[in-house]
Amino acid sequence: MTRSKFRFPETGPHAVAPWGVRKGYGDEHFLSDYRFQAPREDPELAEVFVYTPRMSYDPGETVEFHGSTTADTWTLQIYRDGHAPAMAHEAFDLPGTFTKTSETAYMDGCDWPVLHSWKIPEGQRPGFYRVVSTCMRKDGERFVQHHFFVVRPTPETRQGKILFMLATGTWTAYNDWGGANHYFGTWGPNGNEGSPHLSLHRPWTRGMLWLPKGAARIAQNRMPEMNDLPGYPSKEWGYSHGFGQYYAAAGWAQFDRHFAVWAERQGYGFDIITQTDLHLRPEILDDYTCLVTVGHDEYWSWDMRKTVEDFVERGGNFSRFGGNFLWQIRLEDDGARQVCWKTKAPKMDPVRDDPQQKHLLTASWESGGVSWPGASTVGVNGCHGMYGSWGGFAPRGSRGFTVYRPEHWAFEGTDLRYADVFGAEAGIFGYEVDGLNYTFERGLPYPVADPGVPEGIEILAMSPAVLFEYEHEGPGYRYYVRDSDLVGLAELAAEDTPVARRNYQYGSGMVTSMKRGRGEVLTAGSCEWIMGLTRRDPFTETITRNALDRFGGEA
Template sequence: MFQASRHPVRTPLAALVAIPVAIMLAAGCSAAVEDPVAPPSPTPTDSSSAVRSAEGAGGAEESGTTVTENAREGDPRWRLRGRGAEHEIEGFADRVSVLPGERFRLYVSTTAGRYTARAFRMGWYGGAGARQVWREAGLPGRRQAPPRTIAATGTVTAAHWRPGPEVDTSGWPEGSYLIRLDAASGGRRFVPLTVRSASTRGRLVVVNAVTTWQAYNGWGGRSLYRGPGGFGDRSRAVSFDRPYDASGARLFLDMERAAIELAERQGVPLAYVTSLDLDRDPRVLDGARGLVSLGHDEYWSAGMRRTVEAARDHGTNLAFLGANAVYWRVRFAATPLGPRRLVVCHKDEAEDPGTVLWRATGRPESSLTGPMYDCFPSESAYVVRRPGNWIFEGTGVRRGTTFPGMVGVETDRVGAGVPRPMEVLSVSPVNCGGRATVAHSAYYTVPSGAAVFSSGTMRWVCAMRGARCGHGVTAEAGAFVRRATGNIMRAFAEGPAARRHPARDNLGPLGLAGPPGR
């Protein structure tokens, strides 16, 4: 996440301090975000009746795995319902993602003598939102040693903690998981884990943006944004060898869960990977129908970008359901617990010219995402420009239909040099701290047949929850976003979408035309 300035080290300290708070505001409060995706509003409006009639409809090839799994009984009791005292219980896993059947180890610190660990697979499950797949009770608790800070990089680590139980994932379906740690004294925290897909061929791939989660993780007093002394005292590298702050899964719950519920509700063939898997395996997307980047996917390595761009250029569709994606360039390093468990990002060319803004390297994010980061903070309405585009089919919107509160807290806009043909779908006026600008949703297609959608607002996933999102977002906005996203997911799951839905370039009439980016 970033401000209007292109040079973060020159951004006023007060603004930088506010940035981690802003990401919470982008999706509403943490307590509210644990609600399941809201059903369509029963109140008819200009744009909601057509949406409601098609909510949850099929239309793409169904995945037996996804449909069968979500037909199982869910468990709405997965939520924390209170975290207890600070450090009452917290933990992390020694693997960010595992294949089904692989093992991982938990590292847990608790003030209680005993605790229980439960694994919940997150999904639709008829609105329950999760299914419990594993439980182990009566685990011995211990208060672990305080975190350590590596002085050279300001990296906070708990790799020195004594290991806890080893967990066997045999029989666990692919997907996004939350391991819930329940202290005998009542405290609870989450530990996120992805059970990744061995193959993505023929499927729509959901990406958990774990590099961004870790960038904002302030556990132990430091993140990539600040340390005890402010921005200058920030970490230059952040480690997965520590718990996440707050609930333990703040950014997953705020920025990703609602979209995952919706994806599983569509019944399309799904695969699951993480940011690290895109870097680890350049062929992880071979044969994938589409890729879905969720609500905030800001930190990308060169390997991640090469993998995704190669997939696009071989016909894999891309959907960016947030804003400020592909913004900071990072690299990975090993820790004592394994490879790629350290995310390095100095954010200062003088310190490290390799971990700066992507646009500073001559490869702006817009060559991949289309719209590029433009504004923080924003609190604006979403305004439809191209109601006839296939993405808006069944929503009932007209040109100028407006959805309050949907544009924020960060936004993107289309500039010169972007891929063409590009079709701008929304033009939303934005007051960016006194600077007049606009936010764009956009859609472009490439010769491989791939199509790319970018929402241009960080609040797209939050808005799937309707009024539960806060910020003035309405039930009608929720129905609109769910229907539009469902259209995208079903079409992208069918293969190269440009063959059926070519972009109809409208940059000229909007005064946005410039030298083509491709």
């Protein structure tokens, strides 16, 4: 019997705003024209947006879809996404209800009414469920919006010993829908700052949950020629196609989905949770032998880290195929609100002077106010890694990793040797990476015994990275990040700022391995590792399989 091919609800053209003309200026740039995602609220240009109160549910629970639409009727479709997507629920010709969106929805939530609900059937297969809301405009064009939720595993529906945790703390940090994310927005006395408080009760910015094939990534696909302009392809592509300015920085579509599709295609049985699940339900790890995270994995809470370290100590294993382990967050209101003051934390985070709470300061893990380097949990640190393969950040650097310890089990079956480079053709190194302060002895790299760095970490492979853009002068050059991140992280550090700046400016991305108690951690510290899976790089695939087979059982 031949199974009919799944037709994605997104198939077909999506609405485009009516043609218009405006003035353009020669000094315009994406940095001077910050655009956050928001509703038009114009009945002539119908649109629909929904969100759910939580990111994950158990079978048997009811998912409520809070929404607002300027259309008379709208459609909602839900499908389980992955290697073999399957429709789970459809509702057509739903009556439309419009509710005005608050100017502070990004931090206070939208507070829209429930427009539809769906009771998840008992026994529903766990996984990532994409929600597609659509409506028709008067000119016949179709507006499309995406949301998601996760169906958590139960003892009856569990699919294996591997638990894949989505990097939802980072997704939230970059979601600017309604006015702000943790980076830029309309918060602050002048209405031009990122917000330290972000609500989960709002939609997701366009591109974080769904992207068409061919969407640009932050890391550049090609090596720039001599004197080429600094390249920021995702900013250019996002503007051209109406996607959020940060669509490429985080999310299911750009990162986590690549692993899920690959792992299912390879035959691995795994379940999916969100970081909020880990924070609120630490016992969820008890029935698994391997935790996996991938992609851009930047924001964690104290409780999340403590739970993972305890899990590994007891004999669990952690495979981390991602980069940028950098910021502490707090979750409030049962996970509905994320807090991160970032570089403002030493002066503005309310817990900064509380003896019982100051360890929860929402600054970088390596800052003087927190002093719990990420290496304790994942074997690498964010501040000793950072950027590569885009803009002015080592744009002609290695797109792969150089091997230093080919005898390690991670490289079994790869035929890799000392000094070989793997993954460069697939571009697995970038756009943000994690590393350690290191030294070389007789041709081999070793971690420097910095505070908070556990003994016994093995550096298996690495490549250099930088925390500032080299601003070469050239015709028409315009830079993006420049040295702003280096300055901000250096000011948070325990050392004097000039010393910290020197310590952080040059970094690396590393593949590391470490034992912790009865368990083990393997980290490939690069956001783009997953592209080695999608682009079928045999070395990246084999190393990933070696970790999953060792930690979670063979596919």
